[in-house]
Amino acid sequence: xxxxxxxxxxxxxxxxxxxxxxxxxxxxxxxxxxxxxxxxxxxxxxxxxxxxxxxxxxxxxxxxxxx
Numbered sequence: 718x719x720x721x722x723x724x725x726x727x728x729x730x731x732x733x734x735x736x737x738x739x740x741x742x743x744x745x746x747x748x749x750x751x752x753x754x755x756x757x758x759x760x761x762x763x764x765x766x767x768x769x770x771x772x773x774x775x776x777x778x779x780x781x782x783x784x
Contacts, residue, residue: 718782724758726781730774731756745769 731741731752738756739749747766755762755770762770771778 718784720758720761722784723761723781724756727752727770728756730776730780734774741770741773745773 731738734741736744737749738752741747742749742752745766746769751762751766754760761767767778767781771781
């Protein structure tokens with residue numbers, strides 16, 4: 718999985734719920750800046766953050782990690 722593909726899937730999943738970056742961040746205890754960085758594909762989130770994102774967006778970790 719490339720960072721850009723991860724970023725695209727994160728954005729799509731967030732938008733499915735109609736969340737802004739700020740709203741998602743508030744719901745999982747992260748800043749909107751963190752969500753933005755993940756969605757730009759600059760870095761992968763730490764596993765703990767990835768788990769919170771997946772849980773909130775009701776996605777399996779495979780959705781974000783597999784090609």
